[in-house]
Amino acid sequence: MTLLQIRKLDRSFQTGKSVMKALERIDLSVNKGEFITVIGPSGCGKSTLLKIIAGLDTRHEGAVMLDNQKVSGPSIDKGFIFQEPRLFPWLTVEKNIAANLPLKEKETKEKVSELIKLVRLEGFENAYPKELSGGMAQRVSIARALLRNPKVLLLDEPFGALDAFTRSHMQEVLLDIWEKNRTTMIFVTHDIDEAIYLASRVVIMNPRPGTIREVIPIELPHPRRKTDSAFQKIRQRVLSEFEKVEENEQSEAFQ
Structure with a gap:
């Protein structure tokens, strides 16, 4: 069952006399009970996307629908973790x-x-x-x-400031909550291993403007081991996509 639908989402910001496009033509559907992680380089609009879903940013073009209702502002059916x-x-x-x-x-x-x-x-x-x-x-x-x-829990790099041991423990706590409640979660992170370890699907974004490059399903049972060959295979695929992103950035910089 589809819970969240995002269609042709654009978001631009005025910076002095110029306009910077943060997000461009984002299309994404999230099913009820899914655990989605969003990764990408700094400046690709991950946090902006999360704030739009939360209703904290409504100055965008395109449609954001939660449970068939237009997202027009904050509400109790959307939890947000900073x-x-x-x-x-x-x-x-x-x-x-x-x-x-x-x-x-x-x-x-x-x-x-x-x-x-x-x-x-x-x-x-x-x-x-x-x-x-x-x-x-x-x-x-x-x-x-x-x-x-809440119908959806939105998490904006919630473990980014924690040490490695605490971060690992918090990943287990969050997975335990998800498995018991099946609350739909969308989790922004810079950590590739964390993204793969937690998610049902990993959304990889391109920067400037932010677009969705790839959505990778993670068909591994929980509990997962980061050292397993299946995990490492997915990790290599994600890293390969990041390398392509970096190549595109460098190419554009020299044009």
Whole structure:
């Protein structure tokens, strides 16, 4: 079942007296329950694409439809995770997840407790953000985004600032959440291994203007091993596409 449809999407920005085209003729369909990763060189419009899907950027041409409804602004059916956690420092983990919903209500209290267990934060319900590690703080952000059961969870390089060990652990936490809830996820990253490890499909983008170069299905069962030959074969295919992108950039630079 198709959940998200993007058709002929263009986005341009005014820079002084000139116009810079960030995205050009983006066409993409995402099925319900899919885990999509988006990769590409810096400046290819990955984050811009995510913000348009979230309804945070509506100054574009083309159609963006979520569950057959036009995306015209932010709404609770779209969860968004930034690179940094953006927690309220004066609230505990439990209250950060609940956000503006009253914890006194039994239904909210039970849902928050379920999410704390899902993101593996049992025992930290009353901790404040300053008492959490980076990975723990990001888990609070994910739980908060899931509280209202969004149709799609959008993640903009959420593990980019984490060390390698914590990043690997967070990948496992996120996969565990996805496998249990089957929430549709679109995940932007610069890390090729991370993109392949998590995704049902990897979307590779060209830069300036951002276009979709290739969509590669990842037909590997979970759990995946990055050292397996099947994983490495897909990795080589993705790297090959990146090399073509770099060749095109260099060619255009000398024209």
